[in-house]
Amino acid sequence: MASSCSQALRHHVCKSSRLLRVHLQKSWTNRSFEGAVCVSSSFALNSAADQQPAVSSPEEIVIPKKKTWSKEAVLQALASTVKRDPTASDYRFQDDPYLTPKTSSEFKLFSLSQESGRNAAKYFINTYPKYFQKDYAQPHIPCLMPDTLEAQIEEVSEAALIERIGMRKVKAAVDLYDQLLQAGTSVSLDVTNQLLDLICFYGDHDPAQENVPEQRNEETEDVQDEPQAKKGRAAKASDLLKATWKEKNNAERIFALLSEPNTHSYSALIRGMVKYGAYSKAFSTYTDLLNSRLKADVHTFNALITAAPEVKEKYNEKWELIVDLLKQMAEQKVKPNLLTLNAVLKALRRCGTVGKSQAFPVISEMKALSIDLSLASYSHLLAIFYKPGAPIQGQTDILQEVMNEVSGKSFTPQDPDDAQFFITAMRICLDTKDMEQAYRVHELLGVGENWRLLGNDFQQNIYYARFFSLLCMMENIDVMLKWYRDLVPSVYYPSSNVMRDLLQALDTDNRLDLIPQIWKDIKQLGHANRQNLVEELLTLMAREKHNQEVQESFAECALDIKKIYDTGDRGKVLLNWTAGSLSDLISVLLAAHRRQDAWDMLKLFKTHNRVPSEELLNKFLMCVKEDGDVNQAVELVQISAGFCLPGTPKLIQRVQQEFELTEQQRKMLSDLEIQSFNSE
Amino acid sequence: MYRRLLINIYQVRNGLIHTQNTRLPSTKCKERESFAPVIWAPCTARPLGTSSISFSENKESSTSLSEDKEKRPEENEAKEEVNADGQKSTEISNATLTSQLETEPVDKPEDSKQVEKTKSGKESLLELLGAMKVEVTTVRKIRPSKTPRMSERPDQEPMESTHSMFQHATAEGSQQQGTLNPALVAAVSAAASTLPNRHQAESELLKQLRKHEAVPDTQRRADGQNIGHIIADMKVGGRKTNGRSSARPTSQIRFDDDGKGYTQDRGITGELDAVRRRKSPFTSKRLNIFTAGMEQDTLSVLGPTLWDIDLANQIVQATNQAPRNGFEEMIQWTKEGKLWQYPINNEAGLEEEASVPFHEHVFLEKHLDESFPRQGPVRHFMELVITGLAKNHHLTVQQKKEHIDWFRDYFRQKDDVLKEAEA
DSSP, X not given: OHHHHHHHHHHHHHHHHHHHHHHHHHHHHHTOOOHHHHHHHHHHHHHHHHTHHHHHSOOOOOOOOOOOOOXXXXXXXXXXXXXXXXXXXXXGGTTOGGGOOOSHHHHHHHHHHHHHHHHHHHHHHHHOGGGGOOOOOSSOOGGGSOOOOSOOOOSSSHHHHHHHHHTTOHHHHHHHHHHHHHTTOOOOHHHHHHHHHHHHHTTTSOOSSSSOHHHHHHHHHHHHHSSOHHHHHHHHHHXXXXXXXXXXXXXXXXXXXXXXXXXXXXXXXXXXXXXXXXXXXXXXXXXXXXXXXXXXXXXXXXXXXXXXXXXXXXHHHHHHHHHHHHHHHHHTTOOOOHHHHHHHHHHHTTSHHHHHHHHHHHHHHHHHTTOOOOHHHHHHXXXXXXXXXXXXXXXXXXXXXXXXHHTTOOOOOOSGGGGGHHHHHHHHHHXXXXXXXXXXXXXXXXXXTGGGGGOSHHHHHHHHHHHHHHHHHHSOHHHHHHHHHHHTTTTOOOOHHHHHHHHHHHHHTTOGGGHHHHHHHHHHTTOTTOHHHHHHHHHHHHHSOOOHHHHHHHHHHHHHHHHHHHHOBTTBOOOOOOHHHHHHHHHHHHHTTOHHHHHHHHHHHHHTTOOOOHHHHHHHHHHHHHHTOHHHHHXXXXXXXXXXXXXXXXXXXXXXXXXXXXXXXXXHHHHHHHHHHHHO | OHHHHHHHHHHHHHHHHHHHHTTOOOHXXXXXXXXXXXXXXXXXXXXXXXXXXXXHHHHHHHOOSXXXXXXXXXXXXXXHHHHHOSTTHHHHHHHHHHHHHHTGGGGHHHXXXXXXXXXXXXXXXXXXXXXXXXXXXXXXXXOGGGGGGGGSOXXXXXXXXXXXHHXXXXXXTTGGGGGSOHHHHHHHHHHHTTSSSHXXXXXXXXXXXXXXXXXXXXXXXXXXXXXXXXXHHHHHTTOOOOOOSTTOOTTOOOOSTTSOSSOOOXXXXXXXXXXXXXXXXXXXXXXXXXXXXXXXXXXXXXXXXXXXXXXXXXHHHHSOOOOSSHHHHHHHHHHHTOSOOOOSSTTTTOTTTTTSOHHHHHOOGGGTTTTSOXXXXXHHHHHHHHHHHHHOSSSOHHXXXXXXXXXXXXXXXXXHHHHHHHO
């Protein structure tokens, strides 16, 4: 380490002293070692050492190139000084403290309403552009002005066609094209290709909404973000299923009309076919392309590689097809790009064992072509080696290798799948229980702009849930709580299951005294109505004896929980008392010597038709005995008898022996004894 | 860190010793004494060593006087500094070296102090220092006749012998006087004359020099065999310690109290093993379908297609674009064109004039040629006008032209008046 660091230092010194040296050599030779020269001449010293031969020849002054800054440079520098504040909520919500989300549902609601507010405004501006013509901004700001959504050129001309293509009006563009052909006007190949692009891209359907596709995508994403994310996904999938490639659609028709289709035309058609699931058709189109002695472009190959696993059955055949395609790329002198690599890796995910053996050669091949891997490549690689749900044997080192490759690097988004990496990596960490790698993954997230690649809120939540579950499982309680304070609730709103994990972690590390604090968080996170969670909390509190202070805080917490049971939400009963939860609560109160509260609780058994356990009543009796309250002891026996508990006679016996009873009480007890005896 | 530093120093030192002993002369030798042709390998890998060499070298080139006595404190200093502050070892040591140079005479007492220290038990430390000094002195005095001996005594423990040689040298001081370079002696006496206790200082310095003279011979012999270790060392850098303890190089000295002050040297085979073991799958063999330098057939590129736009869009959708703080939001606004741009140079707001070169602003004579008289008061007046315009940075070139045009029109209108006046 030391040597490497000094090496780096040397580099630095060498660089910075290059200019200094020329100036300093004079002072060297004159032996004028004044104090002022002292520090700087040390530079000269070092560089002279590094570049011994260079010193003898007259040094050339290298004038550094002019640095061009982007227009955001100042802001970027400023932004880099701001660190995340673990006590603050997301920046989006900082405008209004009232709208600081406390639960995950609030988070979704608020962020979506912000988005949808924007969309609504945009919608109105675009729908009624005539009301939004006044341009206040000086200089003019184009993005604040309404978009033109209506075609401006009415006549039948190529310009009108281009305009409609630009506005992505599929039907209108196709109609216009037909009109143009009927009128005998020829349309240039470029424009026709653009039209083909448009038709193929949208699968011969108009885009779902009149708005520009960005907004459309946002809205589908919104659907996805809703609590039932799976439902949203299913809706999206069905959309895709609905839009399939139809036989003899406009794209094919227009393509057939072309006298000399070029590479671009074929490319558009093949990509459209692959996008809309006509895989074998795409391959036959590719054969046509070869027959007409044309070369395919890289996008065509990428699309075909994506389609390759769909047209073959066996793993080997799939792989052979991919290799064949790659070979044809090389033959046609098409340089693969990053998306080619990612397409191959993605296809290999569906090639089983072949994928495992071929993934690394593929990567080496692409590296040899100086293609830098993006996070999507690594994500696919991980997915090849770690199938979800499959047993993990000896593959842990792949994740380690991947982390060795990526750690410390800052990635730029280059592939839509890039956003899958962190989730996948963290899933594997969770599956393999590999805390060390998890930390490395999380560290990578903090490098440069990598945080952007974590994806949308939904994915962030998954990522943090996995990370936090792993922490709960593997880390000791102090470290875990440190992370808990850091992540919750500023970036992560744990689900009730994760909170249960947290409770279990508290249990294993014997830090149950923290439960009242956690309960506060649970309440704030909106999980106080989760029956399982609350009951688990009560069980943990009731299970063991703690010191007085802790018991006292437990009792407070228990009464707080009782309030949740009592009040419910807007008249609705959220939680139902069970025998277990009641008795746990009572034992907590008893342990804190809150006999009166406990006594009130005991009455709830009756009102909610639950039956207390003998053990609880015995415990209660012990407590009553400590205080020597005879009346309550008798009442306890009465309650026990009321529930016809089998242990009642024993209880009566204990009361008779251990308490000083009045005559009346004795009589009552013996009556009860006879009663219970009879009932048996 | 401290330990690693020491290790580093060790390696450096070893490297240097080896360099000389195996007669792979450094650049220094090349420049100064034009030794036999060379492979200057080990030293380049060692920043510390290099710097110390070059230091002496520079000094050499500037003054050939009083070299060796300076060298000592310098190196002591350098080493101490290095120990104290690891990260900046090279820089700092160099800095101190220079400061040493400036104050060389003052350091002499410290010199003798060091000698005392040696005797007071910190032997190992001085051994280290001595070893470092060794190369400095020997390099310039290395004699070709000694080289064949380098492989003669393979099993010697160099540091041990070094130490014994120290005593030896002290005992036989006068006897060895003759071996010292007369120039060196002269330099020593010159330097010593600057000290209060002249004679003592001189003799001590000379004694020290002779020691250094004596040490390298044995070291040279012993260390010649260890070149393999050096190579292993160089490759290894600061990796983990899984070497063969049995094969520890003899040049290593145990100087830490607990004896764990350095990583053990690995043999070259052990190193290869390690490499093989952690061979990354990312470096596995490739498919060999494509050729690396392949030229792509350039297709007609028509700018971004719908697909490209969609890809960009998908990427944006997939990633998190929400700003994390106010500045990032401002960046977003800047990109959208909603926000005034922060100036990043002194040409902010130059949009319309950005493409206009400066001479268009300054040399306006060309606009005068067509319709103004070639001489006379009007011409004179107009020359003043363009001089004024040339200095005006508030107007665009277009506005300047308009200004001139206005005068052109004006004088055209007043043509008859002018003619009358002139006539």
